[in-house]
Amino acid sequence: MSNPAGSHETADMYDLVIRGKRVLTTAGIAAREVGVRNGVVMALEPLGNALRGHTEIDLADDETLIPGLVDSHVHVNEPGRTDWEGFASATRAAAAGGVTTIIDMPLNSIPATVNVDALELKRSVALDQAFVDVGFWGGAIPGNKADLRPLHDNGVFGFKCFLLHSGVDEFPPLDPDEMEEDMRELTNYDALMLVHAEDSRTIDRAPTAQGDQYGKFLASRPRGAENLAIAEVIERARWTGARAHILHLSSSDALPMIASARRDGVKLTVETCPHYLTLMAEEIPDGATSYKCCPPIREASNREKLWQGLRDGVIDCIVSDHSPSTLDLKDLENGDFAVAWGGVSSLQLGLSLIWTEARHRGITLEQVIHWMSTAPADLVGLHKKGKLAPGYDADFAIFAADDAFIVDVTKLKHKNPITPYDGRALSGVVRRTFLRGHELDGITATGKLLRRGEITVERATNV
Structure with missing residues (x-):
């Protein structure tokens, strides 16, 4: 960033300067110098311009500076189920994986985030434990329609609902008519409705999952259940004009109707997760309940169609759906898929898995x-996150794309040492992570609690 003649020496000093041959800017990877002041990217200049900083970092030739990841689907579970996960352990894991912002789901904490009192309790617990920035989703359940606007006004980023049993009794599902009623409510303030889209009637009529055979579990959560529920979401969004978001898409069958709905102007966005893009049903051993999630990991052919859905722009984003539990709830001793908790732990590994x-x-x-x-x-409306550009928060990761490692579950930062990726060889290592220009060390919790609408874009001069 240039400075007027005669300016004081400190005027052209930055808090942090990172320079290297590989900096991922909005125009692609280029040789750049990045100047950070007061936690914001203030300069992005060609390599060799000799920006000066109180701290200066030179990237190694095998390192790329990337914007910190934003994971909008994380179950932290605190308070109430802190033995499953907690803000300290979850955000340490996030930071180790290059994730600098997470949005916490309204379940499986107790109480669930379905009213303002529960939201404030969760914020009070998270306040001094967050190693990365944390925002919160609200929940839409039967009977809490009157709580939606107060939650929105108190800064939640949107609302999650289920169309079948959520797995925890304190977060009951909506039926499609209730979902439509809540969607109409949300249109009054343009809030987003997130939907776990599986049809309960289809699953009730499907074969049971009892036993250790993954094939039986897969048959108990058929693609048809997902497809039917997604069709329901599309039509209710069409009728109401609400913004709807399909969580953790696993059925590639739904891609054509999603694309069609968007062509019709339905306000629909879609996410998928690393486990649907990296794992396949054919390779899951019997009894391997660490792989259990809902909707389930499907066949290799389905996986490839999800990748094509990403390429085609039908699927918008990839997020973890980090949904941990204690080891005993995974029923490791018996490997019974009907009994085991459904959730994959991958918060720290997402970037390496996908890369x-x-x-x-x-x-x-x-x-x-x-x-x-x-x-x-963009989905969440965080207009200073997600890009390495002037005016954006200085949230970065230093990523060695050609480095490799073997996943060792005992060295991961999340609370319970279980993941289906244990022993897997992965490419790409996150070497350092920065939040607003400060390197995260896992010791000092410097994350902020985010509220929808609080953050505005402050554009700086791009020289």
């Missing part, structure tokens, strides 16, 4: 970061 698969398909790192940072930030 490992993407590079084999000729997909660029720039595209991966769009799906995992820019698009989730």
Whole structure:
């Protein structure tokens, strides 16, 4: 950033300068110097311009500076189920994986985030434990329509509902008519409705999952249940004009109707998750309940169609759906898929998981970061997150794309040592993570609690 002649020496000093041959800007990867002041990117200049900073970092030749990831689908579970996960452990794991912002789901904490009192309790618990920035979703359940506007006014980023049993009794599902009624309510203030889209009637009539055979579990959560529920969401969004978001898409069958609905002007966005893009049903061993999630991991052919859905722009973003539990709830001793908790722990691993698969398909790192940072930030309305550009928060990760490692579950930062990726070889290592220009060390909690609408874009001069 240039300065007027005669300015004081400190005027052209930055708090932090990072320079290197590979900086992922909005125009692609380029040789750049990044100047940070007061937690914001203030300068982005060609390499060699000799920006000066109180702290200066030179990237190694194998390192790329990327914007911090935004994970809009994380179950932190605190308060109430802190033995499953907590804000300290979850946000440490996020930071280790290059994630600098998470949005916490309204369940499986007790109480669920379905009214303002519960939201304030959750914020009070998170306040001094957040190593990355944390925002919150609200919940839409039967009987809490009157709580939606107060939650919105208190800064939640939108509302999540289920169309079948959520797995916890304190967060009951909406039926489609109730969902439509809440959607109409949300149109009054343009709030987003997130939907776990599986049809309860279809699943009730499907075969039971009892036992240790993954094939039986897969048959108990058929694609048809997802497809029917997504069709329901599309039509209710069409009728109401509400903004709707499909959570954790696993059925590639739904992609054509999603694309069709968008062509019709339905306000619909869609996410998928690393487990649907990296794992396949054919390779899941019997009894391996660490793989259980809902909707389930499907076949290899389905996986490839999800990747195509991303390429085609039908799927907007990739987020973790980090949904941990204690080891005993995974029923590891018996491996019974009907009994085990359904959730995959992957918060720390998402970037490496997706990059490992993407590079084999000729997909660029720039595209991966769009799906995992820019698009989730846009979804949530965080207008200073998700890009490395002047005026944006100085949230970065230093990523060694060609480095590799073997996942060791005992070294991951989340609370309970279980993940289906244990022992898996992955490409891409997050070496350092920065939040608003300060390196995260896992010792000092410097994350902020975010509220919808509080953050405005402050554009700086791009020289």
